[in-house]
Amino acid sequence: MDYRRFLNDIGMRRQSGSYLTGLLESVQDIPDMISLAGGLPNPSLFPILSGTFKLKDGEEVYLDESTMAEVQQYSSSQGYPPFRQWCERFIKSYHDPPCWENADESKTKIMVTSGAAQAYTKVLEMCVKEGDKVLVEIPTFSSAIDNLLTLGAEPLGVQGDAQGMIPGELRSVMSKWRPQDADDPHSDVPKLMYVIPSSNTPSGATLPLERKREIYEIAREYNLLIIEDDPYYFLQFGGRLEPSFLSIDTDGRVLRADSFSTCMTPGLRLGILSGPALLVSKVQSHVSFSQEHSNNLAQAVLHKIFEAWGEQGTKKRWREISAFYERQKNAMMSSAKRWLTGLAEFVEPQGGMFLWIRLTTIPDSRKLIEEKSLSHKIAMAPGCIFTPNRDDPSPYLRANYSTIPIGQIDVAMQRLAEMIKEKMASNPEAFRVSKF
Ligand SMILES: Cc1ncc(COP(=O)(O)O)c(C=O)c1O
Numbered sequence: 001m002d003y004r005r006f007l008n009d010i011g012m013r014r015q016s017g018s019y020l021t022g023l024l025e026s027v028q029d030i031p032d033m034i035s036l037a038g039g040l041p042n043p044s045l046f047p048i049l050s051g052t053f054k055l056k057d058g059e060e061v062y063l064d065e066s067t068m069a070e071v072q073q074y075s076s077s078q079g080y081p082p083f084r085q086w087c088e089r090f091i092k093s094y095h096d097p098p099c100w101e102n103a104d105e106s107k108t109k110i111m112v113t114s115g116a117a118q119a120y121t122k123v124l125e126m127c128v129k130e131g132d133k134v135l136v137e138i139p140t141f142s143s144a145i146d147n148l149l150t151l152g153a154e155p156l157g158v159q160g161d162a163q164g165m166i167p168g169e170l171r172s173v174m175s176k177w178r179p180q181d182a183d184d185p186h187s188d189v190p191k192l193m194y195v196i197p198s199s200n201t202p203s204g205a206t207l208p209l210e211r212k213r214e215i216y217e218i219a220r221e222y223n224l225l226i227i228e229d230d231p232y233y234f235l236q237f238g239g240r241l242e243p244s245f246l247s248i249d250t251d252g253r254v255l256r257a258d259s260f261s262t263c264m265t266p267g268l269r270l271g272i273l274s275g276p277a278l279l280v281s282k283v284q285s286h287v288s289f290s291q292e293h294s295n296n297l298a299q300a301v302l303h304k305i306f307e308a309w310g311e312q313g314t315k316k317r318w319r320e321i322s323a324f325y326e327r328q329k330n331a332m333m334s335s336a337k338r339w340l341t342g343l344a345e346f347v348e349p350q351g352g353m354f355l356w357i358r359l360t361t362i363p364d365s366r367k368l369i370e371e372k373s374l375s376h377k378i379a380m381a382p383g384c385i386f387t388p389n390r391d392d393p394s395p396y397l398r399a400n401y402s403t404i405p406i407g408q409i410d411v412a413m414q415r416l417a418e419m420i421k422e423k424m425a426s427n428p429e430a431f432r433v434s435k436f
Contacts, residue, residue, distance in 0.1 A: 079112025204349020
């Protein structure tokens with residue numbers, strides 16, 4: 001594939017690596033070489049000797065003196081090598097991208113990032129030009145919309161439902177353009193799609209494989225790059241992991257952002273970017289100049305934990321995490337049914353941490369929250385922030401169930417119901433006639 005279509009001027013200018021990095025790499029393994037070319041701090045001055053981390057399950061992971069010395073030094077912007085290799089095996093085992101089969105192994109296809117947010121943001125930064133139309137699902141992650149607006153892009157909404165982005169809606173949005181114009185640099189055919197394939201925040205929808213295939217075919221027709229932001233992959237409910245876009249990527253048009261935030265811990269700030277070597281290496285170069293690399297100590301700790309748990313233990317842990325959130329979801333679903341029937345509708349989330357509630361009697365959830373949230377002591381995110389047209393009123397609310405104790409979920413839904421009823425009582429005529 002020719003990736004020039006997807007890159008903005010900065011993305012085009014970014015080179016992989018620098019002259020100095022190349023020089024240092026070329027001399028580092030030569031016997032008897034005295035290199036005065038680098039600029040590393042002296043490791044004898046690093047303060048930490050070794051460390052033991054006690055895990056809640058009774059395991060202990062130990063970072064010995066040599067590992068600790070290594071992780072306190074600068075290292076590769078692709079990631080701390082042992083962890084990066086683990087990540088590569090992880091991507092191959094879960095997603096096995098078809099286009100990697102005969103690809104040149106020496107080129108970067110994955111890198112460790114400081115979370116999925118860094119990965120997809122850096123991709124947007126190298127691709128988006130002022131005025132570009134970028135396809136997003138309605139609804140989608142509010143920060144992704146923030147990012148796109150900041151970069152001067154126009155988020156172009158494609159309606160989703162309980163199973164995520166609707167392929168027919170995508171086709172209808174794209175029917176405004178002709179596929180043959182996609183590669184004309186002067187046309188305004190969208191070139192990027194940002195999508196959360198599993199347990200979408202805020203809707204909780206997971207795109208089934210058949211829909212992914214249909215969307216992928218449309219992406220091929222119009223030569224779109226798919227940015228797959230998948231931090232909730234392991235939070236899919238019911239023990240099934242729906243195959244990713246990366247796993248059906250025959251062309252090399254998917255850039256995938258994984259996250260260790262919800263399946264491990266967000267504070268370590270770790271994730272993975274995988275996809276076409278040329279594009280990943282440009283992001284790597286950006287990270288190299290702006291940050292050098294993700295935190296080595298965090299990478300080493302996570303790597304040791306995964307080694308201690310082994311493949312089966314890690315899978316078991318991820319199933320337990322998904323089961324935990326599923327119990328939280330079940331509690332919120334049953335309380336929502338108890339208190340909100342007749343006032344709101346909601347579909348069962350297929351994963352993740354949120355219930356997406358549609359108020360059937362109130363057209364503007366933002367007003368409701370701004371007017372009544374404090375007095376009723378119940379806060380939720382208004383739906384409008386998850387759609388491209390943020391100024392339009394939205395009847396949706398996003399309710400998070402990840403951290404609230406189960407005992408409080410029922411109280412929360414009761415308070416929401418009371419808040420809605422009070423608002424309706426203030427102007428009953430308005431609510432009786434409202435249709436949306
Ligand atoms: C859709 C989506 N992408 C990315 C992120 C951030 O992930 P990370 O912590 O890996 O940067 C979040 C977290 O809220 C999210 O909901």
